[in-house]
Amino acid sequence: MSLISTLARLEAVSTGRAQPAVTVRHRHLGDRPLVLVPLITAGEAGAPLGALVGTDRDAPRLLAVPQPRDRDLRFAFLAELAGIVLPYVDAYAGTVEAAERTETDPETGKRVKVEVELCSDAPQLIVPSRPGIDLLRLLGRSTRFRRTAEQDPEAPYPAPPRVPLLGRWLTHFGERARVPGSSLLLAMTDLLGRHWVTGQSTLEDQHLGALLAWIDPPEGVTGAEAALRAELERDDRGQLTCPPAGPATDPAFDNKLLAPAIERYDRARTALAAAQDGLEADDRLGALAAAEREIRDLVLSRTRPTWDAVWRGLDLLRELPEGARVEERWTRDRWSFTGHRDRVLAGEPPQPRRDDAVTAANKLATREREQARLEAQEALDDPLVMAGRRLSGEAFAGEVTDVVMTYSDGKRPSPRPLVTVRTDDRPQLGERTKVYRSLGGKPQSADFVADEEDGAYVVLRILDKMGRGKEPEPGSVPEKGDRVCFTLFEHEQRGGAKLPDPEETPWTHGGPPGEPALEAADPVTEEDVL
Amino acid sequence: MPPPRTRGTALRQQLAELRGPDVPAKALDARALAALAANPGCARRAILDGAGVDKTALASALGAPAAFGQSQFALTRGNAFEAKVKADGGAELLRLVHEKLDRSAEPPADARVPDLTATGPRGRTARTELELREATARPGEWTLLDHPMLALDVAGSPAFLEPDAVVVHPDGGWTVVEIKSFPLLDGSADPAKVGAAARQAAVYVLALEEFAARLGAEPDGAPAPYVRHRVLLVCPRDFSNLPAASAMDIRKQRAVTARQLARLTRIEDIAAALPEGICFSPERPAEELTAAVESVPAAYAPECLSACELAFHCRARSRQEGAVTTLGRPVRAELGGLTTVEEVLAAARGEAGDPGDPAVAALRRAAALRSEALEAACR
Numbered sequence: 001m002s003l004i005s006t007l008a009r010l011e012a013v014s015t016g017r018a019q020p021a022v023t024v025r026h027r028h029l030g031d032r033p034l035v036l037v038p039l040i041t042a043g044e045a046g047a048p049l050g051a052l053v054g055t056d057r058d059a060p061r062l063l064a065v066p067q068p069r070d071r072d073l074r075f076a077f078l079a080e081l082a083g084i085v086l087p088y089v090d091a092y093a094g095t096v097e098a099a100e101r102t103e104t105d106p107e108t109g110k111r112v113k114v115e116v117e118l119c120s121d122a123p124q125l126i127v128p129s130r131p132g133i134d135l136l137r138l139l140g141r142s143t144r145f146r147r148t149a150e151q152d153p154e155a156p157y158p159a160p161p162r163v164p165l166l167g168r169w170l171t172h173f174g175e176r177a178r179v180p181g182s183s184l185l186l187a188m189t190d191l192l193g194r195h196w197v198t199g200q201s202t203l204e205d206q207h208l209g210a211l212l213a214w215i216d217p218p219e220g221v222t223g224a225e226a227a228l229r230a231e232l233e234r235d236d237r238g239q240l241t242c243p244p245a246g247p248a249t250d251p252a253f254d255n256k257l258l259a260p261a262i263e264r265y266d267r268a269r270t271a272l273a274a275a276q277d278g279l280e281a282d283d284r285l286g287a288l289a290a291a292e293r294e295i296r297d298l299v300l301s302r303t304r305p306t307w308d309a310v311w312r313g314l315d316l317l318r319e320l321p322e323g324a325r326v327e328e329r330w331t332r333d334r335w336s337f338t339g340h341r342d343r344v345l346a347g348e349p350p351q352p353r354r355d356d357a358v359t360a361a362n363k364l365a366t367r368e369r370e371q372a373r374l375e376a377q378e379a380l381d382d383p384l385v386m387a388g389r390r391l392s393g394e395a396f397a398g399e400v401t402d403v404v405m406t407y408s409d410g411k412r413p414s415p416r417p418l419v420t421v422r423t424d425d426r427p428q429l430g431e432r433t434k435v436y437r438s439l440g441g442k443p444q445s446a447d448f449v450a451d452e453e454d455g456a457y458v459v460l461r462i463l464d465k466m467g468r469g470k471e472p473e474p475g476s477v478p479e480k481g482d483r484v485c486f487t488l489f490e491h492e493q494r495g496g497a498k499l500p501d502p503e504e505t506p507w508t509h510g511g512p513p514g515e516p517a518l519e520a521a522d523p524v525t526e527e528d529v530l
Numbered sequence: 531m532p533p534p535r536t537r538g539t540a541l542r543q544q545l546a547e548l549r550g551p552d553v554p555a556k557a558l559d560a561r562a563l564a565a566l567a568a569n570p571g572c573a574r575r576a577i578l579d580g581a582g583v584d585k586t587a588l589a590s591a592l593g594a595p596a597a598f599g600q601s602q603f604a605l606t607r608g609n610a611f612e613a614k615v616k617a618d619g620g621a622e623l624l625r626l627v628h629e630k631l632d633r634s635a636e637p638p639a640d641a642r643v644p645d646l647t648a649t650g651p652r653g654r655t656a657r658t659e660l661e662l663r664e665a666t667a668r669p670g671e672w673t674l675l676d677h678p679m680l681a682l683d684v685a686g687s688p689a690f691l692e693p694d695a696v697v698v699h700p701d702g703g704w705t706v707v708e709i710k711s712f713p714l715l716d717g718s719a720d721p722a723k724v725g726a727a728a729r730q731a732a733v734y735v736l737a738l739e740e741f742a743a744r745l746g747a748e749p750d751g752a753p754a755p756y757v758r759h760r761v762l763l764v765c766p767r768d769f770s771n772l773p774a775a776s777a778m779d780i781r782k783q784r785a786v787t788a789r790q791l792a793r794l795t796r797i798e799d800i801a802a803a804l805p806e807g808i809c810f811s812p813e814r815p816a817e818e819l820t821a822a823v824e825s826v827p828a829a830y831a832p833e834c835l836s837a838c839e840l841a842f843h844c845r846a847r848s849r850q851e852g853a854v855t856t857l858g859r860p861v862r863a864e865l866g867g868l869t870t871v872e873e874v875l876a877a878a879r880g881e882a883g884d885p886g887d888p889a890v891a892a893l894r895r896a897a898a899l900r901s902e903a904l905e906a907a908c909r
Contacts, residue, residue: 003896006861007878010854013871023907043604045713045769141715142769201832201858224849232597232842251599259602353716383906387899391892522768 002388005197012199016222018214021197023384025320028183028330030124034088035060035310037128037303038135040247041068042254046138048077049249049258050299053084057311064299066265066292071157078143079160085125086162089169092123093341122330122337125173125185126314128208128245128306133187135247137174143167144350145521155521168350172340175351179367181329181374184337188313189245195317199223207231208309209242216316243302245309257298265291323381324441329374352519357509358502365496373493380438380491389487390425397485398423400478401457407470415472418449421458421484428488429458435486439465439476443491460486541798545581545687548801550811555582557651558682558689560730561598565837566684567729570790573800574828575838578810580687580797585839587812591819594846596839607771608711612694615709615764615773619643620674620695626775627697627705627762628672635700641672646679651690654679659741665698666745666755673698682737685794693734699758704742706734706761714765714774724763724778731761732783736791759784800826831859865889 008019032055039049050064061084065077099118102111127133144167146159173185193205198214205211209230214223230242239257240250249258268288275281355363379386379395389395402420407413429435433448446460466472478484503512549555558566562579569575578585589596615623624638642665648657658678665673675696681688695707708731712723738757746754760777767774808822823843830844830853838844848856852871855862866889868874877883878897883890 003864003892004900006857006864007874007893007896007900009857009861010871010874010878013852013857014875020904023903041603042601043607043711045715045766138715199857201856201861203832203835203858249601251601251604254601254603255599383903384900387903391896391899522770 002391004384004388004391008197009199012197012214012223014199016199016224017217018196018198018223020195020384022195022320022378022382024323024382025317026194026323026326026378026381027181027186027191027317028124028322028326028333029314029317030121033124033126033314034085035126035307035314036085036132036136037245037306037310038132038247039249039299039303040135042248042251044068046135046142047074048139048247050077050296050303051081052300052303052307053081055088057307060304060307062296062300062303064292064296066295067262067269075157075160075163078139078163078166082160082162082166085166085169089123092119092121092337095120096338117338119334119338119341122184122334124183126310127185127187128310129189129206130187132245132247133174133177133185136170136185137177140167140170140172140174141353142522144171145353145519147521164350165344168344169340171351172336175363176333176336179336180371181377182333182336182370183330184333188310191317192313195320198227200227204231208245208306208313212309212312216312243305245306246303249302253298253302258295261291261295261298265295267291323378325377325381329377332370349519356502356513357505358499361499365499369493369495372489376487376489376491376493379487379489386485386487389489390427393426393428394489395485395487396421396423396425396427396458397483398425398458400480400482400484403477403480406461413470415462415466415470415477417462417466417472417477419446419460419462419478419484420452421460421486422456423458424456426455427458427486433488435460435488436491437484437486438491444476446486541687541801544801545797548577548581548804548808548810549583550809550813553584553811555651555690556584557582557679558684558691560726561837561839563691563730563733564726565834566790567787568833568837569829569831570794572829572834572838574823574826574840574844576685576794577797577800577804577826578840579689580685580800581810583810584812588810588819588823589839589843591812591814591816592823592840592843593816594840594843596842598839604711611711611766611771611773612709614771616674616676616695620676622773623695623707623764624672624674624697626764626773627699627707630762630775630777631705631758631760632699632701632703636670638672641674642668643674643676646675646677651679651681655681655690662696662698662704662741662755663745666702666704667752669702670700671698672700680734680737680741682733682740684791685797687797691734691737693731696734696738697762702755703758704738704755705758706731706738707764708761709764712765713768714776715768717776719765727763728761728778728780728783729787731763731778732780732787735759735761735780735784736788829855831855832857833859865893868893 005021008021012019034053034055036051036053038051041047041049047068048065049068050062052060052062054060063077063080065073067073096117097120099116100113101116103114104110105112127136143159143163146164146167147155148161148164149158150161152158176182177185189206189208189211192211192215193202196215198205198211200210200214207230210227213226213230217223217226233241235241237256238252243253244250265288268284268291272281272284272288275284379389386395390397398421400419401422404418406416406418408416429448429451431448434445435448436443436445442465444462444465446462449459449461451458462477466476500506505512558579565575566579578588586596620641620643624641628635628638644661646654646657646661648654658675658680661675665671675698677692677694678696680691680693682691693706694709697705697707699705708727710723710727712720735757742754742757745752759781760779762775763778764773764775766772805825808825810819810822828844830841830848834841834844845856854865854869854871854874865874866887868877868883868889873882874893877890878893880894885891
C-alpha cells in the first residue's frame, strides 16, 4: 500500500466517509452482467445451499437446495444453475466480428496473419466477494468431470445433461479471474476496494456490507457507525441484519433457523415416503412443499440483502468514467472467452485437474505480464494512481523549461532534441535510464542525460516517434511551457521468451505430457456427499 | 521448600483469583493458539489465556460479544469425519500413519488404544503421561492415544492442550495427528487452513517434547523418547468423506512458536503489575470488568479479529484512541513515530511535526501529490 492510499485511509477515518482511490473506473462493466450470490453449507466441500442469480436486479432467480447433503437435490440445483448460466454465455458466443491473429504457419514456420472470429462481447459474472470466486472454481472442479447418462450409460449417479458443461465454463471463469485486470468474473468487494479507500483495514474491507457502508453511508450516519452496524447488528431473533455476503452463512443462522427447517423438511420427506395411500400422500406432499418453501424463504432472506448490495455497488461504480485503456483489456477477455468457446465447440476434453508443465508456465507468464500491464495502464489512465508512482520515484511530472535541437551522428542525422524538465518529484534516475511518456496513446522514449540544481531540472534526450524526416513532426517534441509526465516503467509489455510446445517439454519438466487422456470422473460411493 | 515452587503456587493462586471464585480454567484451544501466533506481544491476551479466563463470556459481559460461532452442520460433519477416521480401534488412522510416516515399521495390527478418561485437565494430563510412558516402554507395538491431554508451560503457567491423536510408533517415537474437515482437493488444500493446522500441531509437538525431556532426565537412564517433526494431517479426500493424509514437516512452525514462547513476557510479571483485587469473572458488573480489562495493555491489530474473542472490544478502544494500527500493521509501519490519526493528518497538512523527520516529509509530499491529482481530475 502506498503512502498516498494510507493517507486517504486516515482521511476517511477523520471524515467518516470513504475516499477515492482512483479518479476513473479501471475495470470493464458490461451492460448486462450476470450477478450470482451463492451460499454453501458449512463443513461440506462445495455443497451449495442456494443462490440468487440473474441479470435483472428486480427479478432474481432463487435457487435453493432443501437438503444440501442429498445428491439428487444438488444435481437439480446445478442443472437449474446451468439452465441460467449457459444460455447467458451462449448469447455472447453467437455474435462475432472478424479479427486477425498472428500464428506460426506449421509448414513454413513463418509468422502469418490469419483471419479468425472474435466474439464482439463477452459474458461477465459478478459475485459479492472473493470466496465467491473460489466457490465457482470449486463447483467447476466438482462438475466438469461428471459423466452424463448419455456419455456413460453405466455410470452410477449420472449428472444432468448440461452440468459438466457448466463446470467447464465455471472453471474457465475461475481461471480467468486469476489474471490481473481481467473482468470476466469479478468480486464486488475487490471492485469497490480498488476504487475507494475506507477508514478500516483491508481485512475488514472484505465485508461487503461494511465496505458499502463506508462508501455510501445512510443520511446522517458516519461510515464507521454504519459499518459497525453492518458487521454486528442483530435482530430480535439473534440474526445479523446485514447477512454475510457468503458463500458461508452465519453460524447463528445455521443453528437457529436453517437446521430446524432442514429437519422439518427431512421429516416431511420421510412421512411422504411412508404414506399409505394417495389421499395421505397428497396431504404429506403439501407438508413437504411447505417445508421446502420455508427453506427457500430462508435462503432468500440471506441472499437478497447481498443481491441488493451488489447492484448498489454496480451503480456506484458506473458513476465513475471508464479508464481509457480498460477497453483494450476487455478485448483480451473477449479473446479468452472466444478461445474457450472454440475449445468447447471443437469437442476438447474438460480442463485437466493439473496443468502440464508448459501450460502452467504459460499461465504464470501471462499473469506476470498482465500484472505489469495493469500497473502501467492504470497509472497512465489515472493521475491519482500516477501520483503514487511519482511518490515512489517511478515517474515524474513537470514543466518543460528548455528545448535544444540536436541530431544523431551517422549518415542520415535524425532529430534528438534535448528537453529540460523542471520537476518537484524525485525520480530514481541513473545514467542513461530510459523514460517514457504517452504521446497520443503510444509510448515515446527518451534517455536521461543529466540533472541540474540537485534534481530540480532533468535533461532528457527524446529518441523516437518524431517521424522519418530531418525535422521532427509537429507536436512530437514537447515545447517550452508544456506539462509533461515521464515514467521509468515501460508502457507496453513485451512477451517473454517463447516456451516450447507441450510435445517438446524437456525431461527436466516431466517430458511430453503424451496423449491427453480423458480424465476419469471422481469415484462416487454411497456415502459421498458430492 | 525451594523458592520457585512457592512462587509458582503463589502465581497459580493469583491466576485463580483473576479468573474469579469457582470459575474453572479453560484449556488453551485451537483459537487461543491461533491468537498466540497472531499476536504474541499482547499482554491482555497473554494474561487472560494464562489465567484460563473464558474470553467468550468475558467479551459478552463487556458488551462486545465475539462473532465466532460454529455451525452445527460443520460440527456434525467434523465429528462424523473424525469418528470415521478413528473407527475400528483407529485401524485406518494407523494405516495412514504407517503408510505416510513409517513404512519401514511393521504394519500396525491390534494396536493398543488405552482409555484416557480422568477428571479435570490435570488428571487427564497425568493419565496421558502415564500411558505415553507405558507405550514407549513397549517396543514393537503401535499405540494410539485418542484425544490425549498435554500440558505446556506458556509464560510460566501450564496451558492444557488436546490434540486429536498422538501415535506411539513401534520404535518408541511419537507422532502428532491432526484431523481436519477441510478437503484435500487433488492433493492440495487451502494454504491458510493448512498453515493454521501446522502451527497448531507445532504447539502439540512442543508440549510432547517438554514431557519427553522430563522422561529423559529421569534417573532410570532411559534415553528421552523422540517426537517426530513430521505430523500427519488427515482430511477428507476431494468431495468424499474418505480420509486422505499428508505428512507435514512442522520444523519451521515449531521453531517460530518455540521462539515466541521463549520471548513471551512472563505471566507473573504481567500479573505482578496488575492493581490489587482485579477479577475477570463474567459475573462482575460491566464497568468493573471494563476497568479490569483496561488495566492490562493490549496490542490490537486487525489480525486479532479472526483469532481473539476480545477483538471487538479492543478495536473499539483502539479506534477511540485514534491509533493508526486499527488500519493494519503495515500502515503503522509506514508512519514512523506518528501513532494517531490526528497526529498524522496534522503532520500531512503541515500543522505539526518536524519537517526534518523523513516520515513527515514523505507524508507532506504524498498529501501534495494526492491533492494535485484530485484537482487535476476535477478539472
